[in-house]
């Protein structure tokens with residue numbers, strides 16, 4: 042078995058443009074451009090794990106068929122030692138003629154936004170110098186870090202974070218092909234971790250399968266070393282209910298036994314408030330969110346974590362009192378499916 046078959050992100054990387062999930066607008070425009078036979082330089086930008094490299098490789102297959110490897114130079118701007126090595130490699134690559142029907146070869150340059158602007162100026166000259174025999178596909182996370190003269194020489198394509206149903210659909214599909222049992226709650230947990238980053242989602246699923254044959258939220262969070270959101274929701278509810286001592290004990294357990302950082306606790310609280318898992322009136326949500334932001338800032342300034350988080354719990358207690366939130370209820374772990 043090759044490495045590509047062992048690593049699921051590679052094994053399940055779509056090889057044709059039409060098989061790329063979502064990114065409909067990008068797919069349409071790319072197909073139109075390929076039809077004209079006169080492909081411009083391209084700049085793909087957007088968050089990680091959304092299909093930029095996958096699209097670049099699918100274009101290569103479309104252009105050259107089986108001979109794509111000989112016609113493509115893949116470079117990573119962060120790995121190459123400076124613009125001089127990039128220049129040498131491009132020069133060497135552009136010396137030989139393309140094989141197959143396309144009259145040019147393809148250079149895929151990943152992490153182009155990590156190049157200094159001087160290096161990007163040199164890159165721009167290379168793009169001009171070799172324009173008759175090569176086309177560049179530049180890949181970046183942040184388009185604002187790419188200098189204007191390069192932007193103006195490229196057709197620009199924005200990749201969006203993938204929507205939840207697309208990510209979960211793909212994960213279900215992979216799990217069934219791999220014979221892995223994964224509960225709906227576990228898929229939710231993976232989404233909580235990956236959001237619209239498909240690489241992270243698939244990697245998390247694969248890593249979780251190394252630990253257990255049936256994937257549950259507990260397995261997922263444990264695999265990535267994250268805390269389960271329900272523990273944090275409980276912590277917040279205990280504090281809102283006015284039981285400060287118990288909330289502080291739970292906080293200590295989370296911090297010292299599970300090794301969760303204060304920042305991580307605040308991050309999860311913010312997200313759980315937004316998702317509605319912490320069930321309080323909107324005014325209280327605003328106050329909690331503001332308090333969390335305030336505490337987060339103090340942590341970045343180097344304040345003691347336990348003191349700050351304890352102060353946060355005390356503020357939650359006051360908010361709970363103000364809005365009459367004494368419910369006596371704690372969330373329970375979702376019932377396990379049989």
Ligand SMILES: Nc1ncnc2c1ncn2[C@@H]1O[C@H](COP(=O)(O)OP(=O)(O)OP(=O)(O)O)[C@@H](O)[C@H]1O
Pocket residue numbers: 049050051053054055060061062063064087088089090091092093094095096151180181182200203239240243
């Ligand atoms: N739109 C998509 N459709 C199907 N699979 C995808 C998609 N986007 C990402 N993937 C999966 O995630 C893996 C990584 O995607 P890809 O290398 O294209 O990300 P990228 O956008 O280039 O990220 P980076 O900015 O980190 O380079 C792919 O191998 C594939 O398995």
